[in-house]
Amino acid sequence: MGKNLTMKSVRAMKDLTQAELAEKVGVSRQTINLIEKGDYNPTINLCLRIAKVLETSLDTLFWEDDNHEETKLG
Amino acid sequence: MKKPNWDERQTFVNYRLSHHALMIVFGLLLVNALIKSNFEISWADPISETIILIVIPGMYYITRSIFNDAYIGTKDTIRKNIISFLVLALIFGLSSIFVYDGPYIDGGLTQSTAPLIASGFFVYIAFLHIIKRLISTTE
Structure with missing residues (x-):
């Protein structure tokens, strides 16, 4: 991750x-620090709470599409 | 709903470390039983022996929990913990003065070393909190 x-x-x-x-x-x-660093996978409940506080969608915050993966791997 | 003291990551880390600590207790009990039955060595008074068998897995659990940021809950403060453990260390340290009659008897630790060991354990925890705080402030 x-x-x-x-x-x-x-x-x-x-x-x-x-x-x-x-x-x-x-x-x-x-x-929060570990989630941002990718060292901890939050549960769906915590993802929802973070998304609500940041007033954005789960997809925006946590979805990793292929392009995103390639960018990270590259 | 009441806010939990540990968040989900801290709870998970603490469960995992508790399991490790339990395995260490089992291992120590087994080793202690083997030593006592096969070699007929009484290396400590039963009270001191018990304290040591508790302190070793306790040190493992607390050290790893503190350095995984899982010991202090979301409501607790590190300062309160440091003060609490230093007070406990002081109480056990002072109580050892009144009962201390030397470290060894017949080649084993005396009962009077038990409060000293407990006091050292609490100082160790307070020291770990201080180290962790210094690390966190420099991050």
């Missing part, structure tokens, strides 16, 4: 720090 740069950029656009997002979602800052 690669880095979740989309989530990082959406969070930055909302002007939220990792700690602020973690507080709103109800998890630790380290968990």
Whole structure:
């Protein structure tokens, strides 16, 4: 699993720090950090909570299409 | 709904580490039983022996939990934990002064070493929290 740069950029656009997002979602800052680094696979419940807080869709945040994979692998 | 103290990742990490710690307890109990039955060695008083058999897997669990950011829940603070463990270390350290009668008797650890071991364990946990805090602030 690669880095979740989309989530990082959406969070930055909302002007939220990792700690602020973690507080709103109800998890630790380290968990948000690990999700963004691609070191932790969140459950669907947590994905939904993050998507709601960031006011975006699950697809936008977590869907990895082939082009995205190629970009990451390249 | 009440907010859980640990998030899902922390809960998962803690479950996994608890399982490892349980396996370590089983292993230590087995080794201890083999030593005692085959070599007839009493290496410690039963109280000290129990404390050591608890402290070793406890150290494993707590060390890994702290460094995996899973020990401190989403509501707890690291400072509160450090103070709590230092207070516990102080209580056990002070209580050892009143009961201490040397480290060994008949080649085994005495009962009076038990509070010292417990005190050392709590100092170790507080120290780990401090190290973790220093690492987190430099990240």
